[in-house]
Amino acid sequence: MAMLEVKELRKYFPIRSGLLGRVVGWVKAVDGVDINIEENTVVALVGESGSGKTTTARCILKLHEPTAGKILFMGEDVTKLKGRRLRKYRRNVQAVFQNPFLSLNPRMKVEDIVAEPLKTHTNMSRREIAETVKDLLTKVGLPKDVLRRYPYDLSGGQAQRVAIARAIALKPKLVVLDEPTSALDVSVQAQILNLLADLKEEMKLSYLLITHDLSVVRYISDYVYVMYLGKIVEAAPTEELFTNPQHPYAQALLSAVPEPDPRLRKLKKRIILPGEPPSAVNVPPGCRLHPRCPYAEERCKREEPELIDVGNGHFVRCWRASS
Amino acid sequence: MSSPSELRIMFRMIRRNPVSMLGLIIVVTFVVVGLIAPYILTRPEEAWGIAYNVKDRFLPPSLQHPFGTDEYGRDMFNRVLLGTRFSLMIAVGVVGLALLIGIPVGLVAGYVGGKVGTALMRITDMFLAFPPLLLAIALAATLGRGLTNTIVALAISWWPWYARLIFVQVNSIKSLPYVDAARVMGLGSLTIMFKHILPNALTPITVQAALDMGSAILEAAGLSFLGVGVPPPTPEWGLLVSMGWQSINRAWWISFFPGLAIVITVLGFNLLADAVREAMDPRLRKALIMKGV
Amino acid sequence: MSGPDGRKHVLELRNLTIKYYTLTGIVHAVRDVSLVIRERESVCLVGESGSGKSTIGLAVAHALPPNARVSGQILFRGEDVTRLKGDDLSKYVGRKVSIIFQDPAATFNPLFTIGEQMGDVIRHHRGVKDKEEVKRISIDLLKKVGLPDPERVLKSYPHELSGGMLQRASIAVALSPNPELLIADEPTTMLDVTLQAQILDLLTKLKEEFGLSMLFITHNLGVAAEVCDRIAVLYAGKLLEEGGVEDVLLNPLHPYTRKLLECVPRAHSKVRKLRHIPGTLPDPRHPPPGCPFQPRCEEARDECGKMPPLIEVRPGHRVACVKYLSGGGE
Numbered sequence: 001m002a003m004l005e006v007k008e009l010r011k012y013f014p015i016r017s018g019l020l021g022r023v024v025g026w027v028k029a030v031d032g033v034d035i036n037i038e039e040n041t042v043v044a045l046v047g048e049s050g051s052g053k054t055t056t057a058r059c060i061l062k063l064h065e066p067t068a069g070k071i072l073f074m075g076e077d078v079t080k081l082k083g084r085r086l087r088k089y090r091r092n093v094q095a096v097f098q099n100p101f102l103s104l105n106p107r108m109k110v111e112d113i114v115a116e117p118l119k120t121h122t123n124m125s126r127r128e129i130a131e132t133v134k135d136l137l138t139k140v141g142l143p144k145d146v147l148r149r150y151p152y153d154l155s156g157g158q159a160q161r162v163a164i165a166r167a168i169a170l171k172p173k174l175v176v177l178d179e180p181t182s183a184l185d186v187s188v189q190a191q192i193l194n195l196l197a198d199l200k201e202e203m204k205l206s207y208l209l210i211t212h213d214l215s216v217v218r219y220i221s222d223y224v225y226v227m228y229l230g231k232i233v234e235a236a237p238t239e240e241l242f243t244n245p246q247h248p249y250a251q252a253l254l255s256a257v258p259e260p261d262p263r264l265r266k267l268k269k270r271i272i273l274p275g276e277p278p279s280a281v282n283v284p285p286g287c288r289l290h291p292r293c294p295y296a297e298e299r300c301k302r303e304e305p306e307l308i309d310v311g312n313g314h315f316v317r318c319w320r321a322s323s
Numbered sequence: 324m325s326s327p328s329e330l331r332i333m334f335r336m337i338r339r340n341p342v343s344m345l346g347l348i349i350v351v352t353f354v355v356v357g358l359i360a361p362y363i364l365t366r367p368e369e370a371w372g373i374a375y376n377v378k379d380r381f382l383p384p385s386l387q388h389p390f391g392t393d394e395y396g397r398d399m400f401n402r403v404l405l406g407t408r409f410s411l412m413i414a415v416g417v418v419g420l421a422l423l424i425g426i427p428v429g430l431v432a433g434y435v436g437g438k439v440g441t442a443l444m445r446i447t448d449m450f451l452a453f454p455p456l457l458l459a460i461a462l463a464a465t466l467g468r469g470l471t472n473t474i475v476a477l478a479i480s481w482w483p484w485y486a487r488l489i490f491v492q493v494n495s496i497k498s499l500p501y502v503d504a505a506r507v508m509g510l511g512s513l514t515i516m517f518k519h520i521l522p523n524a525l526t527p528i529t530v531q532a533a534l535d536m537g538s539a540i541l542e543a544a545g546l547s548f549l550g551v552g553v554p555p556p557t558p559e560w561g562l563l564v565s566m567g568w569q570s571i572n573r574a575w576w577i578s579f580f581p582g583l584a585i586v587i588t589v590l591g592f593n594l595l596a597d598a599v600r601e602a603m604d605p606r607l608r609k610a611l612i613m614k615g616v
Numbered sequence: 617m618s619g620p621d622g623r624k625h626v627l628e629l630r631n632l633t634i635k636y637y638t639l640t641g642i643v644h645a646v647r648d649v650s651l652v653i654r655e656r657e658s659v660c661l662v663g664e665s666g667s668g669k670s671t672i673g674l675a676v677a678h679a680l681p682p683n684a685r686v687s688g689q690i691l692f693r694g695e696d697v698t699r700l701k702g703d704d705l706s707k708y709v710g711r712k713v714s715i716i717f718q719d720p721a722a723t724f725n726p727l728f729t730i731g732e733q734m735g736d737v738i739r740h741h742r743g744v745k746d747k748e749e750v751k752r753i754s755i756d757l758l759k760k761v762g763l764p765d766p767e768r769v770l771k772s773y774p775h776e777l778s779g780g781m782l783q784r785a786s787i788a789v790a791l792s793p794n795p796e797l798l799i800a801d802e803p804t805t806m807l808d809v810t811l812q813a814q815i816l817d818l819l820t821k822l823k824e825e826f827g828l829s830m831l832f833i834t835h836n837l838g839v840a841a842e843v844c845d846r847i848a849v850l851y852a853g854k855l856l857e858e859g860g861v862e863d864v865l866l867n868p869l870h871p872y873t874r875k876l877l878e879c880v881p882r883a884h885s886k887v888r889k890l891r892h893i894p895g896t897l898p899d900p901r902h903p904p905p906g907c908p909f910q911p912r913c914e915e916a917r918d919e920c921g922k923m924p925p926l927i928e929v930r931p932g933h934r935v936a937c938v939k940y941l942s943g944g945g946e
Contacts, residue, residue, distance in 0.1 A: 048808035061507050090509035103500035107522045117508050155896050166504070185664040186835060190879035190892035212809055215881040219890060239886065256813035257883040258838030262862040264884045265841060272817075273810055275764075276780050335639060 001075055002036035003206060004174055009033040009069035011055050027280045029055040031230035037206050044209040044217040047227035050277050057176050057210045061095055091121055094167040098179040100159035104151040110162050111147040117169045136165040141195060157188035168199060176208045181216060193220060214257050218242055226250045229288045230280055236314035246316045248293050295320060343598030349591025357411030360404050370401035372556025381574045391576035402558040403581050409559045413474055413543040414536035420478035422532055425485030433493025434516050444490060450483040456542060463546050468554040473543055492524035530599055537592025544585050560585050623654040626797055626829040631688035634671050641901035645671040647853040658823055658830035660840040663850035666900045669833045673799045677715040678705060711741040714790035718802040720782040724774040730785050731770030734792055741793035757788040762818055780811045791826060799831045816843045837880055841865055849873050852898050852908035859933030869935040872909045
């Protein structure tokens with residue numbers, strides 16, 4: 001039993017039209033997703049726009065209510081929890097968002113931002129909280145003089161560190177990282193990635209990393225789920241996925257990542273998917289990739305494959321993998 | 324989103340533009356005079372309208388009476404001076420009350436959204452559909468004359484604007500990541516509304532409200548002029564203008580000076596409003612060329 | 617002027633220095649940058665925020681905001697275009713030099729169809745008057761950028777097209793005056809990775825087909841490797857290293873380039889431990905004297921207090937670092 005289990009998660013958004021707002025269709029953002037996250041592991045959820053990865057994360061963070069499916073945390077069903085009974089879950093599942101200047105309240109000082117979770121969930125005295133805040137800032141590599149500053153006084157890297165300090169304040173079990181370094185400069189990205197890796201070891205955290213950047217995935221994650229149009233199309237331990245991707249979409253995604261090293265570039269096998277992904281309103285029948293897939297056969301157009309276990313914890317949703 | 328350093332930048336921009344500076348000076352003068360007026364009157368009973376001086380009726384402007392005297396022999400300079408206090412009270416009262424009603428409506432409508440939000444905004448829209456001044460006149464006429472009634476009538480015709488402004492702000496703020504972060508942290512809706520959303524939604528509103536005071540003064544003057552606002556003997560500027568109207572041919576100064584006070588004050592607010600608007604335009608700010616930093 | 621292989625210089629930047637006057641101080645965006653782009657060559661300006669790369673692109677396209685002050689020279693085919701105005705300016709910008717932006721929506725006016733906007737450019741810059749001819753040229757260009765239904769695209773408004781299609785359309789518009797130089801300012805940063813690969817392929821193909829020179833601006837070293845012949849590394853407004861793209865990426869000479877390569881995570885190889893560069897980027901309003909990377913450089917010495925000139929250490933590979941000043945080699 002994993003620490004966090006997501007079973008058959010579905011999230012559909014209604015499309016309304018007309019004066020009365022009649023529902024005329026559904027955007028099937030997440031359409032049957034299963035995810036398992038163990039303790040002290042980094043799981044990555046990878047996909048492009050429209051894949052449903054962000055919506056999945058928001059369901060796990062309970063910012064959206066799922067249309068169907070279950071979320072189990074430490075064996076307990078948290079899918080329908082609301083209000084106060086949600087508190088234990090909230091203490092244990094936190095988040096760091098993409099742009100720290102948008103995820104930190106611009107009118108709050110750093111010390112108040114980091115203290116807020118402590119004030120909300122614990123009975124600590126003001127002095128204890130102040131001490132803890134100072135410790136947290138040290139942990140994330142920030143000098144004490146940022147305490148009284150506002151987010152806009154900080155650099156991108158510093159602001160993201162504050163967001164991280166806030167996320168780990170309650171010693172959560174899982175931190176959802178939503179594109180944690182995409183908005184940062186290259187030289188700062190590495191600092192933050194290393195910080196996240198160190199904190200994971202030190203505090204025995206788990207991360208759910210949501211990103212489109214495969215190079216970040218390869219660096220810090222242990223297990224990867226690849227999503228396309230609301231479904232998981234491939235899942236495998238990281239190195240296994242990167243050295244042996246089997247789903248055509250995963251192969252195309254990987255081959256599309258630009259490579260600085262000229263020697264490695266020459267070795268890259270380019271798989272090009274023509275066109276763009278269709279919208280999640282008109283999901284193609286059968287396998288969702290078939291209109292763009294270079295290997296599509298008759299079967300792919302009619303039947304949607306299940307996730308096939310190819311061993312080593314590697315799963316592929318493709319008819320070719322079953323042979 | 325306005326940060327403290329943005330206010331500083333705004334001040335610097337205003338200082339550099341002589342026209343904006345003029346607006347700032349007028350507004351500051353207005354506020355200061357309005358605050359101290361009752362204490363610096365040279366002829367307080369005349370100003371308050373209690374005393375009459377029949378032998379000094381209709382005197383033209385002179386050293387003794389810089390703004391002349393009116394039909395009751397009361398010194399106009401004192402009356403206009405005291406009128407500043409009333410204009411200030413009206414300005415603050417109207418805008419303050421309108422904010423007090425409008426902000427909660429807009430906040431709840433924006434945050435809760437859905438049917439409640441739509442319903443609240445429809446009510447707001449209904450008020451907005453009336454031409455504001457007509458609504459104020461109708462309300463004032465219904466409530467009767469009086470300082471408080473004028474303030475209330477104007478506030479009731481004004482609050483929908485603020486409700487709408489706040490609604491729009493709240494709507495865009497509530498989808499920002501720091502609100503998500505607050506929810507993920509486990510904060511309750513009320514806490515999120517008042518601690519995270521409201522302070523950030525207020526900033527553009529407060530500046531707007533401060534500058535709206537000019538329009539409030541003008542509208543109140545209009546109401547008093549028409550006879551549905553502040554009653555005599557209160558020396559409210561609009562009322563003073565209307566009272567001098569009958570004698571306009573032989574004593575132009577009775578309407579002129581209060582009228583001038585209105586014009587200058589409202590102009591000051593408008594100039595300042597323009598300057599602030601320019602200062603808040605992000606492109607203009609970045610593109611400003613400094614000759615000799 | 618021409619280079620060693622006989623190819624003429626299309627663009628030359630000589631001691632280009634650009635400052636922005638703002639209310640919070642003077643921003644030194646570009647400091648004494650000299651660079652050459654030859655015919656049919658694509659040069660990548662690579663750097664992080666504050667490096668000045670976008671500013672240079674905007675300067676060449678005469679698209680700087682009014683509070684910018686340019687000193688030094690921008691030469692197009694030998695002619696000084698730094699301070700062009702009026703008629704001369706319109707013969708240069710939009711005709712000889714085109715630009716595509718990060719956000720394709722910025723290229724288009726939302727009120728007019730793609731066809732109308734492309735038509736404007738073709739009529740104005742190529743002097744084509746005949747409506748049918750204009751349409752033929754437009755459709756031809758849209759096909760070349762890989763848009764499947766050119767007739768429909770011509771009739772569409774910008775908001776009716778997806779991000780990828782709009783970016784392709786903006787490339788078509790940029791190519792419609794038959795320019796000699798294409799400036800691309802982070803054209804794929806906002807796109808998904810598979811779309812990015814398609815657009816980069818397209819640009820490479822078009823560069824060959826149209827015989828274009830390209831000034832490509834990006835912060836992503838991988839993108840630079842995919843699409844450029846030469847790469848110029850900028851930091852805090854200064855040019856630190858410049859050379860053939862394979863040469864610079866395989867044998868980086870400047871400590872900053874080397875550190876940058878070490879701190880980029882890789883998708884195509886396993887990285888054990890990512891090195892990172894301690895410290896932060898300098899404040900562009902108060903740039904330190906000498907080499908801007910000195911405060912963060914492990915190999916910094918006293919001599920770094922005075923900015924060294926660019927030295928050709930290997931053929932075609934220049935670097936501005938005291939390590940390579942005469943005598944003090946690696």
